Amino acid sequence: MTEIRLLEAPDVAAVMELNRAAGWNQTEADWLRLIELEPEGCFGLWCGGRIAATATVVCYGTRLAWIGMVLTHPEFRRRGFARVLTERAIAYAESRVEWIKLDATEMGRPLYLALGFEDEAPIERWRAVLPERAASIALDPFELDRELDGEAFGADRSALLLNLAREEAACAGTEGYVMARPGAKALFVGPCVARRPEAARRLILWVMSRHPGEPVFWDLLPGNPQALALAGEFGFAPARRLVRMVRPGGRPASPWRSDDRLVYACAGFEYG
Ligand SMILES: CC(C)(COP(=O)(O)OP(=O)(O)OC[C@H]1O[C@@H](n2cnc3c(N)ncnc32)[C@H](O)[C@@H]1OP(=O)(O)O)[C@@H](O)C(=O)NCCC(=O)NCCS
Incomplete structure (x- = not known):
């Protein structure tokens, strides 16, 4: 059984397992900051009671939203979890801002292309x-x-x-x-x-x-x-x-x- 809900501070210790599996640099403090900045925009997907995937949004006024932390635990990959969470993140951002951006890894980029993002510039x-x-x-x-x-x-x-x-x-x-x-x-x-x-x-x-x-x-x-x-x-x-990829939001x-x-x-x- 899968369930999507907002990430909250007590989830952070479990979510760190996804970070570690991907070899990413974020700490518990980084996750807590994301939740503090955008409490309605940090999403987690649970599968069989375990946190399987995440995606976060940070809105900068009505001009821009930034999607990040698109992560699926290696045991749960290729089941459409990243797709469904990124769609949720886009829906959240679309109603609020003019533009949506993100920094895509090689693994993430095909998904974002399929969801309407275009390449903007390299970032190193x-x-x-x-x-x-x-x-x-x-x-x-x-x-x-x-x-x-x-x-x-x-x-x-x-x-x-x-x-x-x-x-x-x-x-x-x-x-x-x-x-x-x-x-x-x-x-x-x-x-x-x-x-x-x-x-x-x-x-x-x-x-x-x-x-x-x-x-x-x-x-x-x-x-x-x-x-x-x-x-x-x-x-x-x-x-x-x-x-770095960009997609229009829902606002003019x-x-x-x-x-x-x-x-x-x-x-x-x-x-x-
Ligand atoms: C990238 C990542 C989030 C994808 O997660 P996932 O839950 O397995 O992705 P999904 O099952 O939702 O697949 C999304 C799409 O990407 C494609 N895809 C996923 N993994 C792929 C792979 N290894 N190679 C090629 N295509 C892949 C799928 O075909 C799917 O497209 P479709 O829906 O048209 O079939 C996951 O591999 C991951 O956590 N990677 C390490 C961290 C990372 O790079 N995150 C992206 C940050 S920008």
Whole structure:
């Protein structure tokens, strides 16, 4: 017997089994954050009393919804579970927003193509183990710059940023900001938005200086070659390649506008 219902905080320990089976980086704190940000948009499918599959949605106002955490436990694959949960996620998002996006793995992409998504751009996960020694960098406390982030990302993700800022975050004056958070396999650096490469350099170095010797993931848009150059210079190398995909939502939409050249690190495959 299968049942779909909303994920709640007490489900998180069981849901982590799906993450671990897929080798993903999200932690229990990441799942709790998704549930806190969008309590009506995090779905689980139970089969025979076990959690078998998940899909989550985060809405950024009425402009954009982001689908993530599309995961089916290996024992339950090829039964249509991801399809039915992604359809549920789309239905939830469609009534609320103009555009729906996601970052697709090779395994997920055929499903999303079948559900009306189109390729938008590649997105790459870069990885490094940080040097043991790094000069410390002084930055300013994080302050939300809604305008700069909106120009870069294309939608108002203030609620997400204020939530993530509880972890680790700093600003370089009014030139940009960076965030980081722990992961199951590696520290995750991002999001990072900056007006100029020099500011991005200081922001990323700030994170690096605080985590000597740690493995780090950094998600980059090749649409910003300056960001890729910086990652290469800091000893990072590409580890995975996904495809950012887009589909219209149900609301009348104006054309999409964002600026990848301001994006130095994405927020995570589940957030955009
Ligand atoms: C991708 C994933 C979520 C699919 O889950 P699933 O429950 O097995 O998928 P479904 O049974 O709903 O199948 C959905 C569609 O994808 C296709 N599909 C699923 N797995 C496939 C595979 N390994 N190879 C080719 N096609 C596949 C199916 O044919 C199906 O299409 P159809 O409905 O037209 O027949 C699952 O393999 C998984 O968790 N993978 C690891 C994590 C991941 O990459 N998630 C996607 C994130 S974007």
